[in-house]
Amino acid sequence: MKNNTVTWLRWVKKVAVSFLWGLILVIVSTPRFAQADTCPDNKLCNPITDDNLTSFFLRIVNTVIQYGALLIVLFIVFAGFKFVTAQGNSEKLSEAKKMLTWIVVGAFVLLGVYVIRAAICGTVGQLGVDAHC
Numbered sequence: 001m002k003n004n005t006v007t008w009l010r011w012v013k014k015v016a017v018s019f020l021w022g023l024i025l026v027i028v029s030t031p032r033f034a035q036a037d038t039c040p041d042n043k044l045c046n047p048i049t050d051d052n053l054t055s056f057f058l059r060i061v062n063t064v065i066q067y068g069a070l071l072i073v074l075f076i077v078f079a080g081f082k083f084v085t086a087q088g089n090s091e092k093l094s095e096a097k098k099m100l101t102w103i104v105v106g107a108f109v110l111l112g113v114y115v116i117r118a119a120i121c122g123t124v125g126q127l128g129v130d131a132h133c
Helices: 002-029 053-086 090-126
Strands: none
Touching: 053 090
């Protein structure tokens, strides 16, 4: 039984790593971050379409928050699946509870990032600086 658990955990780890690499690929190749077809021939153009570094970082933070929220939902579903498949086994139930606890911690961290971003954008906006929040 222990061997099946180790095999299952390796599979979950491979899926998670593959998902993260896919997410990185999607973020990098999203036309939202790069604009490749507006550059004239034989010229070196900046592929970043933002006016300043602040708006670029804000766009990255917004994208991370959106994808992070999606990951939280998926992991909550996965933790629920682990609760259902535990079938009263105390070891598996404690593992599922631990997983759900860390998901909630991650959700609060993501919420904290969102609140800090909103506070900074609000403060910068009150100062009269256009930060494209």
